Amino acid sequence: MKVEEKIFKGTSVVPGIGVGKAVVLIITDADLYRMQIPDFRVENEIERLRKAVDIASARVEKMRNKVSKQLGTELAGIFEAHIQLLKDRNFFIKRVEKKIKQNYLNAEGAVWEVVEELIKDLKGLADRTFYERTRQDLNNVAIYLVEALQGVSHHEINEVGEDVVVVADDIAPSLAIHLGRKGVKGFALEHGGVTSHTSIIAKSLNIPMVIGVHGITKSVRPNDHVVVDGRRGEVIVRPTQEHKEEYLTIVKIHKRREVEYLDELVSLPAVTLDGIEVALLANIDLAEEINLAKKVNAQGVGLYRSEFIFIEKHPYTPTENDHYNVYSKLLKEFSPNRVIIRTHDLGGKKVAQDVIETHEDNPVLGLRGIRLFLAHKDILETQLRALLKAGCETDNLWIMLPLVSSVDEIIIFKEILRDTVKDVEEQTGKQCKFKLGTMIEVPSAALTAKHIAEEVDFFSIGTNDLTQYTLAVDRNNEHVAYLFDSLHPSVLKLIKETFIAAQEKGIETSVCGEMSCDPKGVVYLLSLGIRTLSMNPRNILHVKRVIRNLNIGEIKDDIMKVLQLSNAKEVSSFISNVVKDKIGLKL
Numbered sequence: 001m002k003v004e005e006k007i008f009k010g011t012s013v014v015p016g017i018g019v020g021k022a023v024v025l026i027i028t029d030a031d032l033y034r035m036q037i038p039d040f041r042v043e044n045e046i047e048r049l050r051k052a053v054d055i056a057s058a059r060v061e062k063m064r065n066k067v068s069k070q071l072g073t074e075l076a077g078i079f080e081a082h083i084q085l086l087k088d089r090n091f092f093i094k095r096v097e098k099k100i101k102q103n104y105l106n107a108e109g110a111v112w113e114v115v116e117e118l119i120k121d122l123k124g125l126a127d128r129t130f131y132e133r134t135r136q137d138l139n140n141v142a143i144y145l146v147e148a149l150q151g152v153s154h155h156e157i158n159e160v161g162e163d164v165v166v167v168a169d170d171i172a173p174s175l176a177i178h179l180g181r182k183g184v185k186g187f188a189l190e191h192g193g194v195t196s197h198t199s200i201i202a203k204s205l206n207i208p209m210v211i212g213v214h215g216i217t218k219s220v221r222p223n224d225h226v227v228v229d230g231r232r233g234e235v236i237v238r239p240t241q242e243h244k245e246e247y248l249t250i251v252k253i254h255k256r257r258e259v260e261y262l263d264e265l266v267s268l269p270a271v272t273l274d275g276i277e278v279a280l281l282a283n284i285d286l287a288e289e290i291n292l293a294k295k296v297n298a299q300g301v302g303l304y305r306s307e308f309i310f311i312e313k314h315p316y317t318p319t320e321n322d323h324y325n326v327y328s329k330l331l332k333e334f335s336p337n338r339v340i341i342r343t344h345d346l347g348g349k350k351v352a353q354d355v356i357e358t359h360e361d362n363p364v365l366g367l368r369g370i371r372l373f374l375a376h377k378d379i380l381e382t383q384l385r386a387l388l389k390a391g392c393e394t395d396n397l398w399i400m401l402p403l404v405s406s407v408d409e410i411i412i413f414k415e416i417l418r419d420t421v422k423d424v425e426e427q428t429g430k431q432c433k434f435k436l437g438t439m440i441e442v443p444s445a446a447l448t449a450k451h452i453a454e455e456v457d458f459f460s461i462g463t464n465d466l467t468q469y470t471l472a473v474d475r476n477n478e479h480v481a482y483l484f485d486s487l488h489p490s491v492l493k494l495i496k497e498t499f500i501a502a503q504e505k506g507i508e509t510s511v512c513g514e515m516s517c518d519p520k521g522v523v524y525l526l527s528l529g530i531r532t533l534s535m536n537p538r539n540i541l542h543v544k545r546v547i548r549n550l551n552i553g554e555i556k557d558d559i560m561k562v563l564q565l566s567n568a569k570e571v572s573s574f575i576s577n578v579v580k581d582k583i584g585l586k587l
Helices: 039-071 073-087 092-103 107-123 128-150 173-182 197-205 241-267 289-295 307-313 320-334 369-376 378-391 407-428 443-449 462-473 488-506 519-528 537-547 552-564 568-583
Strands: 007-008 011-014 018-027 164-167 186-189 209-211 225-229 235-239 278-286 301-305 339-342 399-401 435-440 458-462 508-510 532-535
Touching: 011 039, 011 197, 018 092, 018 186, 018 241, 039 107, 039 399, 073 092, 073 128, 073 197, 073 307, 073 320, 092 107, 107 128, 107 307, 164 225, 173 197, 186 197, 186 225, 197 209, 197 458, 209 225, 225 241, 235 378, 241 537, 278 289, 278 537, 289 320, 289 537, 301 320, 301 508, 301 532, 307 320, 320 339, 320 378, 369 407, 378 399, 378 407, 399 407, 407 435, 435 443, 443 462, 443 488, 458 462, 458 488, 462 488, 488 508, 488 519, 488 552, 488 568, 519 537, 519 552, 519 568, 532 537, 552 568
Parallel strands: 018 164, 164 186, 186 209, 278 301, 278 532, 301 339, 339 399, 399 435, 435 458, 458 508, 508 532
Antiparallel strands: 007 235, 011 209, 018 225, 225 235
């Protein structure tokens, strides 16, 4: 009987295409024994649990240390929450022991029942990012414990080779790293979150990944051929030979193009046909992206999202030394080029609500960004001291404030900054060297940019949030995501207002966000006069190729007419037609 090809839809996390044989990993309740034990065995079972905790803790600490050496401290920090849960006998482990005593359950069964109860309690939280991360952390700890209890280790999957696609309900970060280093071709997961630790690892290791692929673990058999299409958010199970060859050809073409980009473009400047020079900077989340940014010749860091340090240290607040080690490395690696470090954009969906001690009905419009910092000055001052101490060693520190909505916030911040600078200079005996800037990512900031420009040295326009707040569209909400488009004329007008205000004051404006690597967005930004773009380092060479084929002088007057159009679709079509008609380039 011939088995038909089947296509599953999901959510793309990491673009690219992975083709290989399926390895199906399923961790369910059926994989462990839940059994009643006699009362005289309760103490023995608790002792068995405690030994397993020690074994699991040692394994996770070993994994953390190994990852720290091989992949950097940021990724290693993922395991901190797991270690703390295992060591905190007054929270998680105490609950498991109580379950054993009260229900006469074996340790494996008690572990999973406690995890299920905790996850159920979390389901009502509004912050879905926190829910997903905590759910995954709890599941991971349960897996470590059950493995220790049953004498099972991740090393049992060493038979997984390079030419495989991993299909699973979900996988632990440690397992993702293990599999990634084995060279697997892709991940297809039934669950997981776009911002989960496992997703972050897949992005760092550049492994195509699609999540939310419901029902796939029951439809795939071991050794079925599977294609993970991270471009479209699709997983193709048992593709026809013709379809499989088509995807393998695409993979080969992409690899060849990558080599061509490196050979042809990495040493060439980002200069248009009419001689306009553009600075291409890297957005960086993880230390592992530093090498890639340098490999593609990024001219500095346009955005380092420092909240990643905070998130990875959760549930503990990072120390001044934690901050300093990361910032010092960044500044030295890219010196003398600028490194723009954004102060923590915590709150909203970016950090657990219990950490910031607030529970809000609408956190995206609540206590996040600079607002949170001004409400929790201890967190702010710790980060500022580390930034300033690192900046004393180089001359390329640019500090940037997130989600500024009024000039008053900057004035208050600068008062705190002045006191911190004084303390650091007295402590170190060195002069603090830095530039201070702000992100423009809400309409009120764009509309009052001329006043804000009086207080700072530079602007960075964050087009993702500026689009979200201008159009009142949550870009993570699948029901309204189709409305999210940075080419909307209202967004373009706010970008222009901001740029004009910066020009009048004589300060620099850069742009980060998806618009900075969208060819049509790049055409508009360069036609407007912006000369600095920041993006994921994997996009730098692609954008450079577009720039080197543009003649801005030929098109800029026509391109600026898009401000008279009514919607993003019209803008997109108009830019494409102008570029094609004027300079013969198809975007």
